[in-house]
Structure formats: structure tokens, C-alpha cells
Amino acid sequence: MxxxxxxxxxxxxxxxxxxxxxxxxxxxxxxxxxxxxGSVVGQPFKELDVDLTFYAMKVGGKTVWYPPTAILNLxxxxxxxRSGRPVLIKVVNTxxxxxxxxxxxxxxFAGPTSLHAQVVLKGGETKYIGIPISDxxxxxxxxxxxxxxxxHAAHVGGQLLVLR
Numbered sequence: 001m002x003x004x005x006x007x008x009x010x011x012x013x014x015x016x017x018x019x020x021x022x023x024x025x026x027x028x029x030x031x032x033x034x035x036x037x038g039s040v041v042g043q044p045f046k047e048l049d050v051d052l053t054f055y056a057m058k059v060g061g062k063t064v065w066y067p068p069t070a071i072l073n074l075x076x077x078x079x080x081x082r083s084g085r086p087v088l089i090k091v092v093n094t095x096x097x098x099x100x101x102x103x104x105x106x107x108x109f110a111g112p113t114s115l116h117a118q119v120v121l122k123g124g125e126t127k128y129i130g131i132p133i134s135d136x137x138x139x140x141x142x143x144x145x146x147x148x149x150x151x152h153a154a155h156v157g158g159q160l161l162v163l164r
Contacts, residue, residue, distance in 0.1 A: 030117040031130040040086040040130025048130070052160070053090040054147065056099045056121065064156040065101065065147055073163045074136065087136060089129040093121035100151035103129065103160070105144075118150055136162055 031040040038045040055066045072087065091101045099121055105114040115135050119127050143164065148157030 032119050032127060034128060038128050038130060041132050043086060045088060045128045045130060048088040050090045051087045056093045056095055062156055065158050068158040070160045071163060072160060075163055084133060086133060087131045091119060091121060091129060092126045093123060096123040098122050100149045102150035103145055103147045
């Protein structure tokens with residue numbers, strides 16, 4: 001009888017430990033907005049430094065998100081000594097037509113708690129994406145996020161490498 005009770009308690013402890021880890025991965029979520037109204041984890045966008053900027057533009061007759069490869073350095077020598085300050089990404093549509101920006105983990109490596117941000121920008125519009133550091137630290141299996149236009153499959157996207 002004691003062995004059965006001990007087994008049940010041990011199984012219960014494993015279930016509790018597993019669920020708390022899953023909750024820790026879903027920490028803050030991505031926030032999208034402009035400088036006046038946007039905030040992430042209680043910090044207004046206008047009080048944060050822009051870490052990365054992406055532009056929708058024409059290059060060689062193709063619509064692309066520029067730059068094709070971006071690096072976000074979260075090591076202590078990079079932007080890692082930010083004491084919990086979120087990452088702020090500026091997304092600019094320099095074209096006259098509507099375009100989408102989709103930032104997510106590669107589908108082959110994406111888990112159920114993977115980072116995924118989508119925004120639609122009108123011609124000439126600028127939006128900001130705020131991401132808590134914890135969401136970038138735990139949700140990228142291979143430290144790479146992909147970005148693309150989710151409205152037009154023929155447009156050229158890129159990749160974001162997160163150094164930790």
C-alpha cells in the first residue's frame with residue numbers, strides 16, 4: 001500500500017513540475033503597436049531603444065524584407081546586460097502597397113510555445129514589435145527566427161540569428 005501511495009505522489013510531483021516548466025516558457029507574449037500606444041511588459045515603446053529595424057523595399061525588381069540576415073546579440077558583451085528590458089523591433093513599409101511581416105521560428109523546429117508575431121503594414125507605415133527577453137531565450141530551438149511577408153508568398157524574407 002505504501003508503494004502505491006508513494007508512486008502516486010511521485011507521479012503527481014512529476015506532473016506539477018512539468019506543468020510549471022511549460023508555464024515558464026509562455027512568459028510575456030509579443031506586443032505590436034506604435035510609439036505612442038505600444039508597450040511590452042509594462043514598458044512603453046517610446047522608452048525603449050530600437051534593437052533591430054526591418055524595411056519592406058524593392059531590390060533588383062523583387063520585393064524583399066531588408067536586411068536579408070540580422071543578428072541580435074544577447075550575450076553579455078552585446079545587449080545581454082539589459083536587466084530584463086524587452087527587445088524592440090521596428091518594421092517599416094517603404095512601399096506604397098500593403099505588406100505583411102511574419103516573425104516566427106522555423107516550422108521544422110517550432111514547438112507549441114514558439115514565438116510568432118504577425119503584422120500588416122499599409123504603404124509608408126511603421127510599426128513596432130516588443131518581445132520580452134525570456135520569449136527570445138527559450139523559444140528558438142536553433143537560435144534562428146524566420147521573417148517573411150505572410151500576405152505575398154513570392155516576396156523574399158530573411159532570418160534573424162539570436163546569439164545568447
